[in-house]
Amino acid sequence: MKRRRARATAAVLWLLAAASGCGQGKLRLELQLAPGTTRRLELTIESRSEQETPMGPQGTSQKLVLLIAHEVKGRTSEGNHEIVARYESLRLEVTAPGLKILYDSSAPSAAVPAEATALAALAGEQIEMELSPQGRILRLDGWERVLEKMLSSLKASPEMRPRMEEDLRRLAGGDALRSGLEMLAWPLPPGPVAPGEAWTGRMDWDLAFPLRFDMRLTLSRRSGGMATIAHDTQISTPAGGRGLELMAPDGSGSTKLSYRLRGTQKGTTVLEESTGWPARGLIIQSLEGALILEGAGISAPVEIPTRIESRLTLRSVDPPAEAEDAAPDGDPAETGDGGGG
Numbered sequence: 001m002k003r004r005r006a007r008a009t010a011a012v013l014w015l016l017a018a019a020s021g022c023g024q025g026k027l028r029l030e031l032q033l034a035p036g037t038t039r040r041l042e043l044t045i046e047s048r049s050e051q052e053t054p055m056g057p058q059g060t061s062q063k064l065v066l067l068i069a070h071e072v073k074g075r076t077s078e079g080n081h082e083i084v085a086r087y088e089s090l091r092l093e094v095t096a097p098g099l100k101i102l103y104d105s106s107a108p109s110a111a112v113p114a115e116a117t118a119l120a121a122l123a124g125e126q127i128e129m130e131l132s133p134q135g136r137i138l139r140l141d142g143w144e145r146v147l148e149k150m151l152s153s154l155k156a157s158p159e160m161r162p163r164m165e166e167d168l169r170r171l172a173g174g175d176a177l178r179s180g181l182e183m184l185a186w187p188l189p190p191g192p193v194a195p196g197e198a199w200t201g202r203m204d205w206d207l208a209f210p211l212r213f214d215m216r217l218t219l220s221r222r223s224g225g226m227a228t229i230a231h232d233t234q235i236s237t238p239a240g241g242r243g244l245e246l247m248a249p250d251g252s253g254s255t256k257l258s259y260r261l262r263g264t265q266k267g268t269t270v271l272e273e274s275t276g277w278p279a280r281g282l283i284i285q286s287l288e289g290a291l292i293l294e295g296a297g298i299s300a301p302v303e304i305p306t307r308i309e310s311r312l313t314l315r316s317v318d319p320p321a322e323a324e325d326a327a328p329d330g331d332p333a334e335t336g337d338g339g340g341g
Helices: 002-022 114-120 143-152 161-172 174-184 321-325
Strands: 038-053 056-075 081-096 099-104 126-131 137-141 198-206 210-223 226-236 244-247 254-272 278-295 298-316
Touching: 081 114, 099 114, 114 143, 143 161, 210 254, 226 278, 254 298
Parallel strands: none
Antiparallel strands: 038 056, 038 298, 056 081, 081 099, 081 126, 126 137, 198 210, 210 226, 226 254, 244 254, 254 278, 278 298
């Protein structure tokens, strides 16, 4: 009898251990920010595009640095975050054939180049958003007001202004802002995941040209209270996507610019396990294909071989102490080596 009881007890203990082992290592990554706190994110976007033209290679380099403060005003009854996001500063650098732009809103007497007036209007502005624990932006208030300020600051001739306003609404509209923030800052899984487990998703992002992102995200590592998310995304231009239409200064006609591109997006984002907030991240994006020109004075579409390399860096300006040892040796988010596609 005692032996049977001992065996039964051992069996129960084994089942309990097995049951607990099934969930071991599972992590529920969600945004859990305390009301009254403020977290700052610095987002840096660097890109270089190159076109092979009859006159030889032509290249354009751009760098945009945004510092955004996120103040948590409260939580709704559903657990969503009520956040005020403030654009504390921005810096823009553009280098192209015959053009050089440099603007830094933090410089006390910074002159605003004509080409940067719309973007410069962001500095000091704020918007309100409702953010779910899963990192979805459910509500965005105040962005239309900011967008109107950007539009009113545009330097353009009467002939070109309508088209430029339409393009700016598309590039900086609420949908573009929402998609970009959700993809870059909060790549959260739909449920609990263990190291090595992946989840997928698809997103269409319409910027200067439409792009489709088929995303595969993996919880690659847990260490020191931090979770490393690996990005492995395939990018393409969906069929029938519209491009940009550029009006001639004298209003005599327009040229349509569209792209046919394919590429990858690879890198990592390191998140705080306790809050789901990004501590840092580095994503390398590589695109290749063609720039297509159509319109006034062009008898047939002209295709120009094009390559675009982008580097997106994200870092929390006020990270907790445990963030210092979060990334392993060779982690792109720590070393700066994105391991592009």
